[in-house]
Amino acid sequence: MTPFGARMRSLRAARGITLTEMAAALQVSPAYLSALEHGRRGRPPPGLVHQVNAFFGLIWDDAEEVAQLARLSHPRVVLDTAGLPPVATELANRLAERIRALPEGTVAALLRLLDDQEASGRGSST
Incomplete structure (x- = not known):
């Protein structure tokens, strides 16, 4: 869903x-x-x-x-990490591999982290 x-x-x-x-x-x-x-x-x-x-x-x-x-509701997301640091590509790949196994609380915590970063002005608005 x-x-x-x-x-x-x-x-x-x-x-x-x-x-x-x-x-x-x-x-x-x-x-x-x-x-x-x-x-x-x-x-x-x-x-x-x-x-x-x-x-x-x-x-x-x-x-x-x-x-x-x-x-925010596209069920099949593609991430382009070209030009980003290697750690960003690693994060994207590890998240893609493991997202189905992550507990809902962990996913919610990651979303809060992203929201906090965006609210503080450090987030990218793409």
């Missing part, structure tokens, strides 16, 4: 909306929405993200959160 898919599913559940009902309202297939929720499709296009926000009546920070989650 992707971050966008998890958020969309929680919004649907909180409002008692079925996948079929939402798909009909957005004029997409239930199979497509299911694939988005489960990470079997890439990140959703901006137009669909806008439709989802409108469907749920999300504005301001809530709508931006959904848009950010969509940007």
Whole structure:
């Protein structure tokens, strides 16, 4: 499941909306929405993200959160470490090899570390 898919599913559940009902309202297939929720499709296009926000009546920070989650929801990531120090390539490769075995708490801790670095102004905004 992707971050966008998890958020969309929680919004649907909180409002008692079925996948079929939402798909009909957005004029997409239930199979497509299911694939988005489960990470079997890439990140959703901006137009669909806008439709989802409108469907749920999300504005301001809530709508931006959904848009950010969509940007972070590509289930098959490719990292280009060309030109970076060797340690960056090692990190990318080791993470790719081991991410499925990492406990959820460890993944959350790594995300917090990245968020802290970004908040302090040391992060790269690519």
